[in-house]
Amino acid sequence: MKKIKKIKGIVLFSGGLDSVLAVKLAEKSGLKLIGLHFKSIFIPEADIKEIAEEINLPVKIIEITSEQIKIVKKPRFGYGKNLNPCLDCRLLMLEHAKREMKKQKAEIIVTGEVVGQRPFSQNRNSLAFLEKTSKLKGKILRPLSAKLLPLTDLEKKSLIKRDVFLGIKGRSRQIQLKLAEDLGIKRFLSPAGGCLLTNPSFAQRLKQMVENWPDFNEKDCLLLKVGRHFWEDKVLFVVGRDFQENKQIGQLFQKGDYLISGKGFPGPSILVRFKQKKDNKEFLEFIQSKAKELISRYAHKKPLVFDLKINY
Template identity: 45%
Template sequence: MKVVALFSGGLDSILAVRLIQEQGIKVVGITFTTPFFGSKDAEVMAKKISLPLTVQDITDEHLKIVKNPKHGHGKNMNPCIDCHVLMAKKAGDFMRKKGASFIISGEVLGERPMSQNKAALRVVDKESGYDGYVLRPLSARLLSPTIPEEKGWVDREKLLSISGRSRKVQLELAKKYNLQNFPTPAGGCLLTDGSFSNRLRDLLELNLKPDVNDLELLKYGRHFPTKEALIIVSRNQDENNKLIELAKDDDLFFQVRDYPGPKTILRGKASEKAVEMAAHLTVKYGKAKNVARVEVWCWHPGKERKLMIVNIL
């Protein structure tokens, strides 16, 4: 028998795999990537525990639910319930493709009160299209029996009844299985970060139909949204390089002439007001901010540079 594990690389997902492997069942993993969360932790930990792992990019479908989640956002822009539905559906489709029998997840009842309560878990199971085939080994004995348990594919008595936010039981199990250097639970998804979420809202309000490049750009620099454009000012040389790497043909670059300082990128409608604002911000965060009259280069990537004058005092 073969099983598909929704695998994040965190301790809970590793333990879920171990519990099922102990019952003599072959486990293969699947993990997902978007500009908001990656697969690095999952790939590293999968290698450590010799778990075959497939990485699947779900950016397009995920962005649609970020914009308009059926079950709403969390504290920030994280559409957790809708995201879990999407992942369970993708895992179920992968299960069929691989000829596997059911899905396992490392979710723990009550660990995340809004998205891992009984009602939310039921929504995920039903709306994924794989109701009854999603087994959560760490909390299974607190939940209704799944098809794998009812049919005797797994021994329910060997599954666990963990609930709540305490990690005590999981850490004890980590010692038992000699698991080390696993990722911490926090920080996995940028959509839970308030600052990043605000940047994303500003981008969506521009109605630019953002692509992966736009979403990557949100990760860098200081952001100054206008009604028609985004202005991003780099904070260091690494971010200068990132802005150059991510620049589109229609973007406008700004850089102070003869003084060290940041690169600035203007994305969206380059109105006179937006251009003036971008130039002033470039001066403000550079070394020429106490000079009365500053020359600023302005150019489209690959095009001729033009000089504009910024009067500071």
């Protein structure tokens, strides 16, 4: 008997519960899926391959940090509650998915989006907006909410089974958790470890960086994940809060930075970074005095000698 070839789809696979369930439902509808996972310094690292392996999903990982930074600096469609340019970011992901769709001769993009789960990027209007703006009308399937949304082209032609899809809306995850139990799904990422751009304190730090250094880069962003931050005259002082952070700060030290610590006592290391090169005596004195003030404030004992490393 001739085997019927399944229709291929590309799934945006974060590894979270909704994306795992979307895979399961889309496969039940008759699709054969290939996963795309987006990696960036703003998205917490995950054992994505293991999660995908468990559901037999081939997955391709795409690094988007530099593209996300460009978007954060100047989003076309604004920010959500924090510094999350979700509409632009979803469009970026759809653009990658569209390219992959062509490469793989796939006919549809599948996502784990749920109507009303996120006020900015997952309401009915924004889902329609994303489809229209990405020129993917009829080509995005959201299996968890499909029954509340217009039919995709494949559904219209009855090429996939629509009755397996759901009509979930809202932020509660009760239905998804029950479904995961029924389907025996045990591995997925917790929603708590979400994108840093939606985290208010991270967003606040990033906002300061955008204001002080409009041309900040990926390496600068890594500083946002560590220490206490102080800005003065567009100079950033990052103060380690413990041994581990002092070590991290040392690893982030790069050409042009200053690294200052008190000698012979446990206390914070301070990394000083600035964008405009000012290596005059006055500037060095300002850096040293500010760093000494911060070290004295956060060290248990006041150091007598300070160690200063400059990397040019």
